Amino acid sequence: MDPKYDGKCFNRDLSWLLFNRRVIELANQATTPFLNKLMFLAIAANNLDEFYNVRVPSLQTQLAVSDDGIEKKSGMHYSEILKKLHKRNEKNFELQYGYYQQLNLQLLENQYCNLTGYSKLSSRQQDKANQFFDERVLPFLSFTTYNGHYGLQFLKNKRMALGVSVKKNGKHKIRIVPIPTDLKRLVKIESEPYPTYITIEDLIRHNLSNFFGDCKVEDVITFRILRDLDASLDVEKDDNNKDTINNLRQYLSDREKGKVTQFAVEKNENLNPEFLHSFMKKFDLKKHTFYEVDGPLDLTFLFAIVKKLSKKYPDLVYKKFAPEQWSNINTMLPYLDHHDLLLQYPYDSFNQFLTFLQAAINDPETVAIKQTIYRVADHSKVIELLKQAAQKGIKVTVMIELRARFDEANNLKVTTELEDAGCNIIFGKKYMKVHSKTCLVLTEDGANPHGYVQIGTGNYNESTAQQFVDLSLFSSSDSYVKDLASFFNYLEQPIATPPKYEVLTASPHRIEDMVIQDIHHVKDYYQKTGKGHVFLKVNSLTDVDVIAAIYDAATVGVPFRLIVRGACCLKLGICGPKENIVISSIVGELLEHSRIYAFYDDNTTFWISSADLMTRNMDNRVELAAPILQPKLKQQIQDIISIYDNDDVDGFFMNDEGYYFKYENPKGKSAQQTFIKEIGKYAPVIQEPSFFERLSNRIKTIFK
Structure with missing residues (x-):
């Protein structure tokens, strides 16, 4: 910078x-x-x-x-x-x-349900709860007595427990009672006239005297710990992959033993501050890790409540919408032979990617499929299709990123499944995560590859694709195909120089260089003509060199429209009187995950990318950015940008202090609701294959 x-x-x-x-x-x-x-x-x-x-x-x-x-x-x-x-x-x-x-x-008040505490139950309800404790909870409980020789290492990350001070024979002891993880968090006490629940930890806390028998329970704290899981793991391609997989398994085991980074305690009117202080001191819990919250710890239990109630009260959740589907699998590849296609999930169904993959498997011309995998759904349809392709005799190469944080175990499972099906598995580059989202279908391999590509901004996860807004480009353009073939050749070699691409741009470094150079180009054009601007939509903007380029261009008046969902390190109000930067964060029904870079000058360019404008994505990951080339798709992405630019409902806008505000009197332009209303607007016009085309395809299949 x-x-x-x-x-x-x-x-x-x-x-x-x-x-x-x-x-x-x-x-x-x-x-x-x-x-x-x-x-x-x-x-x-x-x-x-x-x-x-x-x-x-x-x-x-x-x-x-x-x-x-x-x-x-x-x-x-x-x-x-x-x-x-x-x-x-x-x-x-x-x-x-x-x-x-x-x-x-x-x-x-609305009698949807009652999330309450044990102490607020009636005597009859408490008796019922106590019976549940004796029969269904007590057999699963255990405790550990503090003796000065251990900390809380036996409690894993996100584990909740009770810290209990007991007195026996005139002596005080501290005992730790972990909340069993194989018991449901919410205990239903009654169903009528509406469901009544208490938390499992509250039930246990009020039954400790039954658990400890002849000990007197004097003080109790309900707490939860979070641990440091920031251990690093470096993997690279190995001939048999065994060392890599063993290293990952050891890493996953060790990761749960990190130091405590958050110690949260549930506020309680009977909480003894002296006991809390003593507890933290004995277990070496630092003050900066401590939080006291006024309610149940770990509010993720609300996911289960919402799931239960939304079935009974569907009008209390966002209205479901029907995404655009591809009507006939046999028409997708013929369409891509002549047109590029740009989809926006979830307004366009992710099933259209599955259709693309299935069509490629059915096509007798397909000789190879290559794909990157970062995060996939449990029981993934994408993985099933790749296995199906390999078993059919198509050469399948899958780049699996084992270091996708918190998805490592699932990716290990996926690795085994694909290897057993005959797929070639690679693990990418040492010291650099492969974060690119791309799939290459080859009908002709070698020096002059031909086929189809898909390049996206989001993962191949049919579950999250229903909630994450992402862009997905499909094409049969030789320039895309040739570049992706070079890209996968680079990934397949443990040591290789990044290739030069005809149209694509890739990290490390080159996406950052492209963004900065294009900002400078817009600046030069603006100074000459008074026209030009920059639009960027990303999840995070933290890269100091990109921010410096924005500051430099904003100083002379270049307009910037930035939509940054998460962390944004750029400050407003420091580029002088000509500064014209608008920053918003769209947070709403759907999670905005797509990345768009648009540079308006004498040669306006539109890009979609897997990369956020963060140093890690620019310098330390393998990312892809793809330009939108066909005029029809350029107009489509311009329409998408305009909808985002005009949003004043979903967006929170940044002020000069870095805080965010909502417009008090918005014009009612919600980007997400607009996209929902416009589902199908860009649906391609499909011509069904003629009888002779279907017959020709059938003959090809038979003789394949």
Whole structure:
């Protein structure tokens, strides 16, 4: 980054906490359906867990290795960042649990269900709960007594437990009672006139005297811990893959033993602060890890509540919509022979990619299929189709990224399945995750490859594709095919120089170079003509060199429209009187995951990419960016950009202090609702194959 911009960026992690606050705020938006308000509280809780598993440990490491040095990006000491992070997250918890209490009250008032506490049950209900404890919970309970020689290592990440002070024969002891993970979190006490639930930890807490027998229970805390899961793993292609797989299994086992990064305690009117202090001291729990929350720990249990109630009250969740489907599998490849296709999930069904893959398998001309895999669904249809292709005799090569965080175990399972089916498995590049989302179908391999490509912004996961907004480009253009063939050849070689591409651009480094060069080009064009602007839609904007290029162009007045869903390190108000930058974060019914780069100058270009504008994506990952080339698709993506640009409902807008606000009087232009209304607008006109074409294809199949 240009030194003149040192200290003129927001810290990435402080910015991310504001993103999670935006998720929490959706629970207080009038336009959010009631049950989805509960859903957003659960999503925010899930988001925060990963943040404390990965990002907080990284900051703590920076603090240690730099001896509390200064982060150049923000100009802040790492100790100051961590202090502000704790304070900002306390505010998030305050909002999150405040909204939870309001919504929980409405659940009861409307008689949807009753999420209550043991102490608020009637005597009859408590008797019923106690019976449930004796019969269904007590046999699964265990405890460990603290003796000064161990910490909390036996409690894994995300584990909840009770810390109990007991007195026996005049002596005090501390016992830890882990909440069994094989028991449901919510205990149903009654079904009529509406379901009544208490949490399993609350039930156990009120029955400890039955569990400990002749010991007197004096103090109890309900707590939950998060651990450092930021251990690194480097893998590369190995002849038999055995060492790589064994290393990963050991890594997954060791990862659960990281230091505690969050120690959350449920607020309780009977909580003894002296016992809490003593407990933290004995188990060496640091003050900066501590949070006290006013409600049940780990609000992800609300996912189950929403799932139950949405079946009974479908009007309390977002209205379902029917995505665009491909009508006839036999028409997809013939269509791609003459046209490019741009889909936007989930408004276009992800099943259309499955149709593409199935059509390629059915095509007697197909000789090879090559695909990258980062995250896939459980029982993935994509994996089943790749196995089917290999068993049919098609040469299938799959680049599986084993280091996809928290999907490592599933990717190990997928690796075994594909290898058993006869697929060739590669593990990509050492020190660099392969984050690209692409599939290559070859009808002719070698020096002059021909076939079909798919290049996307999202994973091949039919489950998340129903909720994540992503773009997916399909083509038979020789320039795309040739570039992707070179790309996969590069991946298949453990040591190789990145190839030069005709139309595609790839990280490491080259996507960043392209973005910066195109920003400079727009700047030059703007200074000559007074025209030109830049549109960027990404999940995160943290790369200091890209930000420096934006600052440089904004100083002379180049307009920038930035849609950054998550962390945004760019600051407003520092580029002088000509600055014209608008930043919004679209957070709504669907998760905005697509990446679009558009540069408007004398040669306007549109790109879709797997890469966010983050240093890790620019320098340390294998990413792909694809230009949109056909005029019809250029108009389509311009229409998509215009809808995003005009959004004033789903978007939270950034101010000069880096905080986000909603327009008080929006014009009612919701990007996501507009896309839903326009489903089918870009559906291609398909000509059914003639009788002779079908006959010809049948003959090809027979003689294949």
